[in-house]
Amino acid sequence: MTMMLLLSLLTAVSPLNDTLTHELPAVSITVAKEQVPVERMASAVSAISSESIRRSSTYRPNSLSSLIPGLHIPDYGASLTSTIYLRGLGSRMENPVMGLYIDGIPVLDKNAYDFDWEGVQSVTMLRGPQGTLYGRNSMGGVLSLSTISPSEEARPLVRVEYGSANTLRAGTSLVAGDHAVSMTFRHTDGHFVNTCQNRLCDPYDGLAMRWKWVGHSRERLCLTNILMMNLSEEGGFAYGLWQDSVLHPVSYNEEGNYRRLSVIEGFRLNYCDEVVKTDALVSLQWLSDDMRMDQDYSPRSVFTLQQRQQSGAATMEFIARRTDADVSWQPQTGMFSFYRRNRLSAPVTFGRDGIESLILDNANSHIPPEVGYLTISDETMPVNSDFVIDSWNVALFHESVWDLDRWQITAGIRFDYEGARMDYDCLARLHYRFVPTMIRDKELSVPYQGTVAHHCFEIIPKLSLLYRVSDVTTCYSGISKGYRAGGFNTQIFSDILQNLTMNAMMRDLGVYLDRPYVSVSASNTEYDPESAWNMEVGARLRENAFHAEAALYCINVVNQQLTVFPPGMSTGRMMTNVGRSRSRGLETALGWNPDRFRSQLAWSWCDARFVDYNDGNEDYSGNRIPYVPQHTLFLGLGYSFKLNGKMLDFDAGLRGEGPFNWNESGSQHEPFRIRADGRVALVSDNWELYVRGENLTDASGRSFYFKSVGNEFFARVKPRTLMTGITFKL
Amino acid sequence: MKKTIYLLLAFAAVLVSCEKTEKEDVVIAVNGDYIGTLTVNYQETDYETDSVKVSFQPNEAGDSASITLYQVRFVPQMPVTIDITVPGISVENTENGALLSCVQSIPLAMGGEYPRYTVTGFQGEVKGEEITFSLVFGSYPTSYRGRLQEE
Numbered sequence: 001m002t003m004m005l006l007l008s009l010l011t012a013v014s015p016l017n018d019t020l021t022h023e024l025p026a027v028s029i030t031v032a033k034e035q036v037p038v039e040r041m042a043s044a045v046s047a048i049s050s051e052s053i054r055r056s057s058t059y060r061p062n063s064l065s066s067l068i069p070g071l072h073i074p075d076y077g078a079s080l081t082s083t084i085y086l087r088g089l090g091s092r093m094e095n096p097v098m099g100l101y102i103d104g105i106p107v108l109d110k111n112a113y114d115f116d117w118e119g120v121q122s123v124t125m126l127r128g129p130q131g132t133l134y135g136r137n138s139m140g141g142v143l144s145l146s147t148i149s150p151s152e153e154a155r156p157l158v159r160v161e162y163g164s165a166n167t168l169r170a171g172t173s174l175v176a177g178d179h180a181v182s183m184t185f186r187h188t189d190g191h192f193v194n195t196c197q198n199r200l201c202d203p204y205d206g207l208a209m210r211w212k213w214v215g216h217s218r219e220r221l222c223l224t225n226i227l228m229m230n231l232s233e234e235g236g237f238a239y240g241l242w243q244d245s246v247l248h249p250v251s252y253n254e255e256g257n258y259r260r261l262s263v264i265e266g267f268r269l270n271y272c273d274e275v276v277k278t279d280a281l282v283s284l285q286w287l288s289d290d291m292r293m294d295q296d297y298s299p300r301s302v303f304t305l306q307q308r309q310q311s312g313a314a315t316m317e318f319i320a321r322r323t324d325a326d327v328s329w330q331p332q333t334g335m336f337s338f339y340r341r342n343r344l345s346a347p348v349t350f351g352r353d354g355i356e357s358l359i360l361d362n363a364n365s366h367i368p369p370e371v372g373y374l375t376i377s378d379e380t381m382p383v384n385s386d387f388v389i390d391s392w393n394v395a396l397f398h399e400s401v402w403d404l405d406r407w408q409i410t411a412g413i414r415f416d417y418e419g420a421r422m423d424y425d426c427l428a429r430l431h432y433r434f435v436p437t438m439i440r441d442k443e444l445s446v447p448y449q450g451t452v453a454h455h456c457f458e459i460i461p462k463l464s465l466l467y468r469v470s471d472v473t474t475c476y477s478g479i480s481k482g483y484r485a486g487g488f489n490t491q492i493f494s495d496i497l498q499n500l501t502m503n504a505m506m507r508d509l510g511v512y513l514d515r516p517y518v519s520v521s522a523s524n525t526e527y528d529p530e531s532a533w534n535m536e537v538g539a540r541l542r543e544n545a546f547h548a549e550a551a552l553y554c555i556n557v558v559n560q561q562l563t564v565f566p567p568g569m570s571t572g573r574m575m576t577n578v579g580r581s582r583s584r585g586l587e588t589a590l591g592w593n594p595d596r597f598r599s600q601l602a603w604s605w606c607d608a609r610f611v612d613y614n615d616g617n618e619d620y621s622g623n624r625i626p627y628v629p630q631h632t633l634f635l636g637l638g639y640s641f642k643l644n645g646k647m648l649d650f651d652a653g654l655r656g657e658g659p660f661n662w663n664e665s666g667s668q669h670e671p672f673r674i675r676a677d678g679r680v681a682l683v684s685d686n687w688e689l690y691v692r693g694e695n696l697t698d699a700s701g702r703s704f705y706f707k708s709v710g711n712e713f714f715a716r717v718k719p720r721t722l723m724t725g726i727t728f729k730l
Numbered sequence: 731m732k733k734t735i736y737l738l739l740a741f742a743a744v745l746v747s748c749e750k751t752e753k754e755d756v757v758i759a760v761n762g763d764y765i766g767t768l769t770v771n772y773q774e775t776d777y778e779t780d781s782v783k784v785s786f787q788p789n790e791a792g793d794s795a796s797i798t799l800y801q802v803r804f805v806p807q808m809p810v811t812i813d814i815t816v817p818g819i820s821v822e823n824t825e826n827g828a829l830l831s832c833v834q835s836i837p838l839a840m841g842g843e844y845p846r847y848t849v850t851g852f853q854g855e856v857k858g859e860e861i862t863f864s865l866v867f868g869s870y871p872t873s874y875r876g877r878l879q880e881e
Contacts, residue, residue, distance in 0.1 A: 366809060372840060437842035509840045510813030512801050 033104075033133045034126075035321065035330050035401050042410055042464030042476035044069075044127040044538055044551035044587055046602070053120060055598075055638065055651050055679060057692050057723075059169070059184070060116050061100070061143065066632040066655045068125045069587035070604035071141075074627075076704040076715035078236030078258040079206075080291060082113035083704075086140035087128060087555055088583025088608025088628050089532060092563050092706070094575045095485050097140030099130065103147055103212065103226050105266040106134075108313045108340060109287045112262040115230045116208050118159070119148040119173030119182030127587065128553060129482025129534040132412040132462035135336055135395050139482025139532045147226075148173055148180045150214045161690075161725025165189050165200075169725070180212040191718050192238035196251040196299040206232035224268040233259045239297045239706075239713040242668075247702065247714055254294035254304045254351075262287045277323045285313040285340075296709055301351025302358065305494075313340035331400040342389040348494035350381040358709065363502050366513050374505065376432050377441050383428045383501075385493045391420040391485075399462070406468045410478070414460040418529075421453040422488045424522055428501045434509055446504045448497060450522050456529050458483050475539040482532050484561060489525040489574040496520060520574070527575045530561040545594040554584040556611075562625075562664075564615065578615070581625055583608035598638035598651070605631055613664070620664045627705075629657045631672060640683075649681040649690075662705035668712070673701040675717070688727040695720045758792050759821060759828035759856040761785075766861070766876020772805045779803060784876050786861060788821055788828075795819045795830065797863070804847075804870050814839040816849050816865070827857030837867070 038045050046068040048058070058064060061082065062073035072085040084090050089097040100107040107113065123145055130138040148154045156174035161167075171184035185207050190200035208230045215223045237256040241248040266283040289309050296302035319334035350358065355376050364373045399412030426448040431441040464478030506513060538551035559577040585606035592599045608625040624630075633656035641648040655675045662668035676697050681690035698720040705714050768782040782802065788795035797819060801811035815838040822829040832852035836843045847868040854863025859878040866872065 368809065370846075371810075371812075434840045434842070437840040437844050439842060442841065506810075510800075511840060512811045514809055514811075 033319070033332075033334075035332055035399070036408070036410075038124075039474060039540065039542065040408060040466060041126075042408065042466040042478045043130075043480070043536065044549070044553075046125040046127065046589065048123040048125075050121045052600075053123060055649070056636065056653060057677070057679065057694070058123070059118070059171075061114060064123065064125070064143075066634045066657055067602060068127070069589055069602045069634075070127065070585065070606060070632055071125065072627075072629050072632060072657055074703045074715075075718060076238070078202075078234055078291070079114040079232055079260060080111045080258055080289060081236075082110060083627070084113070084140070085628050087534075087553065087585060088581070088606050088625055089140040089484075089555070089557065090627065091561050091575065092627065092704075093491070094487050094489075094527075094561070095137050097137065097484055099134045099138035099142040101134075101142060101144045102228065102264070103145070103224075103266070104268065104281060105226060105264060105283045106315055106317075106338075107264065108285055108315065108338060109262070109311055111260065111289055111309070111311075112230065112264075112285075112287055115232075115262070116169075116171075116184045116186050116206055117145065117147075117182075118171035118184035118208070119154075119157075119180070119210065120145050121148055121152070122146045127551070128536055129480045129532050129555070131416075131458075131460040131482035132397060132414045132480065133334075133399060135397075135414060135416055135460075136393060136418060136483060136485045139484050139530070147210060147212065148175060148182060149212060150175050150178045150180045152180075154180075156730040157727060158730065159725060159727040161692075161723045163723030163725075164719075164721040165191050167721070167723065169723075174730075178213055178215055180214075181210070183207070183209045190235060190238075191721075192250050192716065194238075194252060194256075195249045196253050200235070201250055201252075201256060202235045202238050204232065204234040206230070206234070220272045222270040224266075224270075226264075226266040226268070228262075228264045228266075230260065230262040233257070237293055237297065239704075239715050241298065242705075242712040242714050247716070250297075251299050252294040252297045253299045253301060255292045256294050258289065258291045260287070260289040262289075272323055275323055277321050279317075279319045279321070281315075281317045283315045285311075285315070287311040295348070296354070296711075297713055298711070300353040302354035302709065303348055303350045303494075305346065305348050308345045309342060310344075311340065311342040313338060328403045329400060330403070331398065333398045334396075336395045336397070337393060339392045340390070342387075342391075344387040344389060344490060346385045346387070346490055346493070348383045348385070348497075350383070352379055355381055359498065359502065363505065366515075367511070372435050372437060374432060374434055376430050378430050381428070381430045383426070383494050383497045385424065385426045385490065385497070387425075387488075387490055388423045389420065389488060389490075390422075391418065391487075393418040393485075397460075408466040408468075410462070410464045410466070412462040414458075416458040416460060416483075417455070418458075418485055419453070419455040420485075420487065421451065422490075423449075423451050424490075424493065425449050426493055426497050428497045430501065430505075432505055442508070444501070444505055444508055446497065446501045448493075448500060448522070452488065452522055452526055454486060454526050454528075456486060458529065458531065472543040473539065473541045475537070477537040478535075480534050480536075482534070484530045486527050486529040487575070489520075489527065489576075492520060492525055492574040493522075496522065496525075525574065527561060528559050528577050530557060530559045530577065532557045545592055547591045548589070550586065550588045552584075552586050555582060557581045557583070560610070560613070560625075562613075579610065579612040579621075581608065581610050581613070583625070583628070596640040596647075598636065598640075600634065600636040602634040603631070604633075610664070615664070618665065623664055623666055624661045626661045626663050629660055631659075632657050633674075643682070645684070647681075647683040649679070649683060651679040651681075653677040668705055670702055670705075673699060673717070675699060686729055688729075689724075690726070691722070691724045693720065693722045694718070758823045759786065759788055759795070761787055762856075762861075763879040764861045764876030765879050766874055768799065768802060769873045770804050770867075771871040777806055782874070782876070783879070784861065784874060786856060792823060793821050795821050797830075799874070804867060804872070812839050814844070814847065814867075816852065819852060827855050830854040830856065830863055832865075 065073045083092045096110045126142040160170045167188040169186045173182035190202035194201035213225045263286045269280045291307045295305045315338040317336045321332040395416040397414035402409045428446045462480040466476040536553040540549045560581045562578045587604040590601040608628045613620045636653040638651035658672035660670040679692040701717040702714040703717045764784045768779045783800040785798040796817040798815040819832045835849040852865040864873040
């Protein structure tokens with residue numbers, strides 16, 4: 001195998017353009033790493049042009065929800081809660097199932113996945129496991145954004161829009177010489193009132209900038225530098241208590257906000273000679289964020305969480321391909337590696353109500369009243385948790401494409417090693433007294449320190465077959481694998497410390513419970529990688545203004561990662577490997593765009609179930625995987641009228657998602673819901689004036705569910721928003 | 731621990747032999763941890779708990795001591811076990827061992843004095859590698875027999 005890889009490397013030659021270019025009318029869509037055009041890819045692909053992005057008012061990743069069949073990115077919480085579900089895969093925390101690439105640069109930190117963009121030329125989604133070429137965290141698919149480049153003749157653009165919730169969004173993009181720059185700003189007052197504080201809880205201010213430079217120092221050498229920066233400050237966590245089948249308003253008393261600075265610097269070097277074309281990409285990624293959250297989401301002072309993260313990472317990728325694109329064998333061989341260090345501080349502070357209800361009530365329930373009872377005099381009790389998490393990855397991959405007349409065979413393999421290590425340093429401190437024996441308070445400090453580490457090695461093969469039925473029709477089948485990295489549950493450490501503190505307090509008193517407070521220990525906070533095998537058949541048709549595609553898939557998942565809420569009055573949540581699951585589904589996309597008429601349909605059905613999952617209390621085997629919509633739907637219709645030399649565009653869209661199960665048992669579920677969007681625009685050569693709306697019927701619904709301290713909470717879908725704006729093309 | 735006690739006993743014996751005294755050799759009880767059986771009489775029924783650790787801690791003069799009982803359950807219904815210390819026990823060192831006694835003592839438990847289990851009628855002795863004592867904890871007649879714990 002090594003010889004084969006070396007031979008491939010030595011004989012690899014490539015076209016000048018390393019990225020796939022697929023020509024749709026008036027647009028150019030690129031997908032990093034792929035060797036063949038979209039029509040010849042033996043997997044499901046969704047390509048959205050800049051025109052579609054503009055008409056559907058897509059300016060951040062979660063706007064793509066349902067627009068891409070099967071993709072579900074609920075809009076809730078804050079920017080760091082970019083939860084992604086695709087083909088029955090996904091979870092609400094830790095590693096994503098979808099890889100995000102911006103101009104070929106992999107975005108490592110999921111906390112940076114949700115951002116506003118401007119100047120995006122195309123969005124391409126490779127659906128299904130893409131582990132062979134893209135490695136970790138691409139088992140659901142890969143989302144690739146391509147932004148304006150100096151090589152394109154893009155006119156400078158300025159956009160301003162204003163509307164509901166005092167929302168202002170402004171953006172600009174321009175190309176000048178070897179440089180392309182884009183910038184966008186958004187402010188909103190927010191949509192949901194925190195009735196406890198009598199103010200809107202989800203305001204947002206965000207600024208995103210990108211600068212791209214492309215230089216051709218020699219004919220065969222192309223250098224590209226991309227610098228991206230996202231800065232945001234926002235509220236959030238608009239969660240209402242679900243009690244007695246009633247969803248109460250948002251009402252919490254503590255601070256809830258999120259600040260983030262993300263900077264990504266990428267440098268790309270393309271060199272091409274007569275035989276080999278090489279592509280080297282290095283990126284440096286920095287993310288600094290700070291989240292403060294009232295974690296009981298109630299007017300009581302139970303407990304708060306502050307999570308500060310300083311994360312730095314470096315990635316490196318090298319790919320070699322054959323230059324001559326006309327020969328039937330097109331190999332590519334590559335190497336990828338990254339190193340990331342994340343300094344995470346996540347202090348949990350128990351307020352007076354939390355000390356009473358979570359600690360004292362719990363502790364005193366084990367002590368006979370005639371013996372005495374515990375008191376804690378502190379108004380607040382901090383549980384400090386500091387982590388240094390290092391992770392690293394090295395991978396070697398190869399893919400060969402054989403073009404044999406009407407047949408195309410693609411085979412690939414990836415050897416992927418990943419390691420991670422976490423140093424934890426936690427401390428709980430309080431002053432307690434046992435009544436009646438102790439006459440004064442006593443200080444108790446409970447330190448908890450240590451290191452945990454894990455390593456994994458994955459072999460990720462891929463095999464696919466494509467048959468060109470005619471010039472406009474292809475069908476394909478394939479088998480591929482993907483994996484999602486393992487990790488550490490940092491959020492459960494407050495639970496661990498809480499239990500350790502109660503046990504330490506009892507031990508300090510010389511009191512021993514028959515059933516001591518049990519919690520997971522640090523060594524139990526690791527979770528393993530999740531891997532998925534995907535079998536897929538599909539067909540694609542593109543003829544003139546009509547295009548259609550359908551894909552039927554079956555995915556088997558082992559070591560399924562799932563967020564669970566430990567039973568009882570626990571304060572944490574944790575990711576765990578729950579067993580096996582499988583999802584099968586159908587995805588279809590149709591488009592017909594004759595002349596000035598536009599129509600688009602994207603629909604998916606997914607049946608995702610546990611095959612083997614018993615949490616020790618209940619057997620959930622056969623139940624639906626929570627949070628995964630059984631259907632996603634997008635139906636878009638549009639028409640452009642000529643009006644005095646201008647165009648009057650009407651576009652309407654329906655987005656549907658659901659039904660969902662919110663928990664493993666299915667006791668909480670959500671029906672299928674539909675949202676209506678619309679846009680009217682008057683377009684001239686140099687400007688566009690538009691009015692657009694989302695959730696025009698102001699349909700209510702619940703967009704997310706979770707539990708905290710035994711209580712159930714839901715996030716509501718955002719209410720109707722109306723925006724009016726103008727775009728100038730200079 | 732056992733060796734230490736033998737050494738101390740031997741040292742004590744040497745010291746005593748050097749003194750010009752009319753007293754016979756006395757054995758001075760020293761610090762020691764014992765493992766044994768605790769018997770608590772509850773509603774006229776004896777409840778025995780094995781492998782109960784007891785720590786015997788005499789003062790420097792050797793005439794007074796405290797005894798700590800670890801993880802004691804006085805009645806089966808108790809959902810917890812507790813550490814409890816009986817201070818102020820008189821020690822009389824004799825040639826056959828140390829005699830222990832205490833008329834009344836407020837034990838220490840759960841961070842302070844615990845009068846609910848006031849000790850009365852404490853009688854016991856440390857002899858060789860054995861310790862035995864009986865007492866009343868509050869209203870619970872209690873007795874203990876243990877052997878010196880090997881290190």
